[in-house]
Amino acid sequence: MNLRFTIRPNEKLALRDPESSDLGRKIVRQGLMLMHKIGYEHFTFRKLATEIDTKEASIYRYFENKHRFLLYLLTWHWNILEYTVIVSLRNLDDPAEKIRTLIRIVANDFSDWDDETGLDRNALHGIAMAESSKVYLIKEVDEVNREQLFKPYKDLCGRIAGLFSEYAPGYPFSRSLSSTMLEMSQLQPYFAQHLPALTDIGKDGDYEKLIRFLENLVFSVLDNHIPGK
Amino acid sequence: MNLRFTIRPNEKLALRDPESSDLGRKIVRQGLMLMHKIGYEHFTFRKLATEIDTKEASIYRYFENKHRFLLYLLTWHWNILEYTVIVSLRNLDDPAEKIRTLIRIVANDFSDWDDETGLDRNALHGIAMAESSKVYLIKEVDEVNREQLFKPYKDLCGRIAGLFSEYAPGYPFSRSLSSTMLEMSQLQPYFAQHLPALTDIGKDGDYEKLIRFLENLVFSVLDNHIPGK
DNA sequence: GTTTTTTCGATAGCAAAACTATCATGTTTT
DNA sequence: AAAACATGATAGTTTTGCTATCGAAAAAAC
Numbered sequence: 001m002n003l004r005f006t007i008r009p010n011e012k013l014a015l016r017d018p019e020s021s022d023l024g025r026k027i028v029r030q031g032l033m034l035m036h037k038i039g040y041e042h043f044t045f046r047k048l049a050t051e052i053d054t055k056e057a058s059i060y061r062y063f064e065n066k067h068r069f070l071l072y073l074l075t076w077h078w079n080i081l082e083y084t085v086i087v088s089l090r091n092l093d094d095p096a097e098k099i100r101t102l103i104r105i106v107a108n109d110f111s112d113w114d115d116e117t118g119l120d121r122n123a124l125h126g127i128a129m130a131e132s133s134k135v136y137l138i139k140e141v142d143e144v145n146r147e148q149l150f151k152p153y154k155d156l157c158g159r160i161a162g163l164f165s166e167y168a169p170g171y172p173f174s175r176s177l178s179s180t181m182l183e184m185s186q187l188q189p190y191f192a193q194h195l196p197a198l199t200d201i202g203k204d205g206d207y208e209k210l211i212r213f214l215e216n217l218v219f220s221v222l223d224n225h226i227p228g229k
Numbered sequence: 230m231n232l233r234f235t236i237r238p239n240e241k242l243a244l245r246d247p248e249s250s251d252l253g254r255k256i257v258r259q260g261l262m263l264m265h266k267i268g269y270e271h272f273t274f275r276k277l278a279t280e281i282d283t284k285e286a287s288i289y290r291y292f293e294n295k296h297r298f299l300l301y302l303l304t305w306h307w308n309i310l311e312y313t314v315i316v317s318l319r320n321l322d323d324p325a326e327k328i329r330t331l332i333r334i335v336a337n338d339f340s341d342w343d344d345e346t347g348l349d350r351n352a353l354h355g356i357a358m359a360e361s362s363k364v365y366l367i368k369e370v371d372e373v374n375r376e377q378l379f380k381p382y383k384d385l386c387g388r389i390a391g392l393f394s395e396y397a398p399g400y401p402f403s404r405s406l407s408s409t410m411l412e413m414s415q416l417q418p419y420f421a422q423h424l425p426a427l428t429d430i431g432k433d434g435d436y437e438k439l440i441r442f443l444e445n446l447v448f449s450v451l452d453n454h455i456p457g458k
Numbered sequence: 459g460t461t462t463t464t465t466c467g468a469t470a471g472c473a474a475a476a477c478t479a480t481c482a483t484g485t486t487t488t
Numbered sequence: 489a490a491a492a493c494a495t496g497a498t499a500g501t502t503t504t505g506c507t508a509t510c511g512a513a514a515a516a517a518c
Contacts (some may be wrong), residue, residue, distance in 0.1 A: 016494095023495075039368035056497060060477070062389045103488060133362050139268035141423045154426040172429060179420060179427040180413050180446070187412060188405055196371045197383040198408040200401060207277040214404045217409070217450055245465095253465075284467060289506070357498060464515070475504070480497100487492070 012147055013072050016060050026052050027059055029118060032073055035122035040070060040131045071126070071135050071149055076119060077128045080154035082159060096219075097166035102160060103214045106185040107207050119202050128187045157182060168222035177221060181214055188213065241376055242301050247291050255281050256349060258289055261302055265352035269360045287447060290312050299356070300364050300378055302436055305348060306357045307381035311388060313339050324396035325448075332443045333390060335374045335414040386411060397451035404449060417442065 010191065011017070017025030030052045035043045041137050043066060045059040063069040083220065084105050104110065111121045142151065161174040173176070188210055191199040201209050240246070247253030259281045264272045272295060274288040282451050292298040313334050333339065340350045365379065372378065389410065390403040400406070417439055420428040432436050 021494080041367060045477090046475075055496060056476090057478080057497090061363060061494080065476075070442075126513090130366050133366065136424060137359050137362065137419070138270060145424060150424060154424065157427050173445065174429070175427060176413075176417055176420075176429045176442050177446070179416070183412065183416060184409050187408070190366070191405075191408060195365060195379060195383065196375060198386050198407045200403070211342065213405050214451070216402065217406070217446075220453040221446055223448040223453075224445070252466080263515090275504075279479085284469090285505090286507080289467060290465080294505075462515100462517070464513105466511105466513080468509100469509085470508085472507085473505090475503085478501080481497085481501090482498105483496075485492100485494075485496100488490085 010075065010147075010149060010151070010222070011132075013149060014062055014069060015064060016062055018072075023054060023058060024062055025118070025147060026054075027062055028072070029120070031069060032119060032123050032127070034118075035070070035073070035131070036126045040127075040134055054129050054175060067135070067138070070131060071144075073119075073124065074132055075149075075152050076117060077124050077132075078156050080115055080117070080118040080121075080124075081105065082152065082156045083115075083158075084113060085159065089163075095163065099167060099218060099222075100215060102163060103181070103185075103211055103218065106182060106210045107214060108185075108189075109207055109211065129190045133183075163217070164222060165184055168225045170227075171222055173221075177218065181218060185210070185214060188212060239376075239378060240295060240379070242304060243291055243376060244293060245291055252283060252287060253291055254347070255283075256291055258349070260298060261352050261356070262362070263336065264302070265297070265355045266351075269295070269356075269363055272387055296364070296367070299360060300373075302348075302353065302356055302359055302409075304378075304381050305346060306353050306361075307385050309344055309346070309350075309353075310334065311381065311385045312344075313342060314385075314388065318392075327392050328396060328447060329444060330450075332410070332414075332440055332447065333391060335354065335411060336440045336441065336443060337418075338436055342457070343366060358419045361415060362412075391418070393447070393451060397454045399456075400451055402450075404438075406447065409445060413446075414443060414444040 004167040016024070019026045022033065026117050027048065031048050034048050034051055038047070042223040045063075045066065046056045049056045049059055087100055087107060088101050088110070092098050092101060108125050111125060115121070136144075138144075157175060158176045159176040164171060164177055188201045189198075189205070192203050192206065192210075196203065201213065245253070256277065260277050262359075263277050263280055267276070272291075274295065275285045275402045278285045278286060278288055281345070292301065314331055317330050317334060317339070318327050336353050340354060341345075344350070350394050367373075386404060386407045391406040393400060393403040393406055416428045418434070421430040421432050421435065421439075430442065
């Protein structure tokens, strides 16, 4: 399967479009790899500059700071996810089937889809797992939100909530269930890798078990609100 | 209700026991307030030292760094939670009733219980909401875990998982459900405050709705595994 | 009740992080 | 050919994160 992207991250996210120059693309591609390797806290523009043989100041011409850079990467992640959802559900009619497919997508079961972004999907998934909450768990969250920079995540969450409502119209917590599922699709594999006492999912990409957990969670809750089920 | 604590945070967490001196207690109490006010990222030992009129070096004699300090605060939070759970469930027999009570506790419905720790429970809850994941979403997670410093959280999670298993012995994801519930009891109110599109919970401490969401989530999933329910 | 240890204040200093500024040079655009 | 723009190169600022040293005061041990 092949995805073609017209969707681009919000312009306010970067000072100039990194996709418009060699240096910009290099910053994003290599920055993604470096952050994946050393983690958000240890990642600095200076280290990245050394790695790709440019200057710190040049990177600052593209991104205000590393928080914006992380947000830029996650925006790609969320856009890819939502796009994958749209394309995958296009030919499906059964609401239950749609939800099962979507769970496979957020559980990273579609990561081999080629998306032509040139971004390392494995690194992107790793960053989404370990760093994504750092993007909104900050004191400046309201200002960032006012700039619409969380829109991709909110759209994705809203779309999934819509699918839940379609399946179980009476359920009153579709948005909360959607964010719960999204967050847990990241956190449970992280726990599996590092804090196994907090999960029943197995190490090393035990996606089938993650999928079973999420499916059971979502359908138990939604079926409970379908009369006669 | 009144809680008396014999439980103390792991000794390895602090370089010396902050509860053993005036300065130590001041660091913890005021540090908690300051971090709650300005957030983990903006919090520094230098700022705290100025605020409580001591020296940066003196604070470093108690805590290695601010990450350990945060972990120390969260350890109190987890200990208080688990202790509250133990005491509240002591006289309950019905597993369903136990789970309902426990959900009220993690949803911060018992925050008026006096615990004699002298810690501001409101600030502690705020920090647990906004900062708790920063304590394990780091590259050094495995080393910290090897020092047993996440034990209080894992114990709490394990205890809750035990209650789930008692209610629905066949359910295979009790730990994952437990961590899901714990994480969401923090994250959903945070979303309600700052990113309302991601939740159905209302602003301003709408605990009743949070409790309804969590109860519905947990019981839907567990009841699904009880034959005949 | 005075040694001895511990604690804290006070000051200093350092390396890294997180930027900002300036200017020259090369490269596109018009 | 001129104007506009992107990058390199260099420098400098403030804040953070942390360590070292030393003397005075307070607490503990003898």
